[in-house]
Amino acid sequence: MFRDFSLLNRPLSPHLTIYLPQHSSLFSIWHRFSGILLLISLAVTLFLINIISFCGLLDFFYILNVFLSSKIKKLIFLFLSSISMYHSVNGIRHLTWNLGIWLHKDYLIYFMITLIFIFSLMLIII
Known part of the structure; x- marks a missing residue:
């Protein structure tokens, strides 16, 4: 009466594989991802400003121009x-x-x- 489903090689939720992604959901996901990237870039910018305050402006810009x-x-x-x-x-x-x-x-x-x-x-x- 009861089957052993571990022996069958089927996905857990087969109904999810037939749906196409919606444009509005993709825009929402990319909006969140872009917000995370902007937050990371803000943290890097604040870190670079902190480095400028410690080592001096001219030395920092010289090092930055050498590497980039x-x-x-x-x-x-x-x-x-x-x-x-x-x-x-x-x-x-x-x-x-x-x-x-x-x-x-x-x-x-x-x-x-x-x-x-x-x-x-x-x-x-x-």
Whole structure:
């Protein structure tokens, strides 16, 4: 009457494997991830300011210029600015959804187009 399910090679929850990820849930996950990355970059920035206060400004900038080339500095700036732009624009979307504004699926497509436009504009400027 009772089967031994340990002998069967089946997943525990097979119904979860058939769902496709939703755009709104992916945006929410990436919003949290970008917030964590921004928090880490803030901690690193505060740590660097602390180092500047101990060793002096000119010595620190000399060491920083020796270790980081201009291409790496531009990539770090591009990475952090794109994360902050995504986080701020997606945060505005979250706030409007909390207020009950633009809850239709069509507005999510407009939001994706807006994000692509902002990122491409930012790449052109930088």
